[in-house]
């Protein structure tokens with residue numbers, strides 16, 4: 071009945087547009103672009119007391135769309151932050167202690183190839199620690215699309231030796247609100263166990279796939295604790311679920327102006343969503 075009502079209200083061309091995944095991605099990107107630019111002019115919040123953890127994905131893998139920041143822009147973000155007096159610290163330091171207002175950290179979700187090939191050399195040159203959250207089935211080479219796009223275990227080991235923190239980002243990157251309790255437990259436990267087997271330690275940090283507040287039901291928080299995770303990395307400061315660690319997502323649109331606004335807190339209520 072509701073479907074028929076929707077059909078009457080929304081014209082067929084618009085319905086086709088909404089159903090086409092490519093068009094939806096384009097519309098989402100346009101919307102995201104507008105939101106980033108609009109919020110950059112938003113009034114800033116009061117004085118900050120804690121550190122900030124940035125969340126990137128790929129650095130120069132354009133197929134990752136809005137989540138891909140070019141190497142030149144990534145380097146520029148680091149230069150801007152250093153010039154503004156920020157100090158880079160490991161993400162776990164801010165996660166555990168809160169850090170100081172000028173503390174900044176870098177994390178990467180999805181465990182993608184360009185973290186090793188593009189980001190790590192830039193970070194090494196500046197002596198900056200960082201964290202990588204791997205999707206275990208992608209790093210296990212079980213997903214054909216990610217074969218050449220995600221880091222394998224040998225490559226993650228190189229990053230570990232480089233001083234990176236490695237955590238889990240689940241087995242298959244599901245939306246935790248769309249899976250049952252047992253599958254959620256499996257995603258949490260099996261990814262941790264695979265990292266233990268492949269890299270020799272069981273991670274205590276987990277980054278929520280998609281990372282939005284709506285992607286993390288309360289029951290999952292309990293399951294994650296039982297699985298052995300102590301730190302759960304999420305998204306925006308003001309909207310993150312209770313007990314999670316806030317991160318500020320960085321997008322490909324983040325020019326100097328937007329990045330400065332980001333450091334000043336303009337996106338602390340903003341969540342990337344599709």
Ligand SMILES: [Zn+2]
Pocket residue numbers: 179180239243278279280
């Ligand atoms: Zn992810």
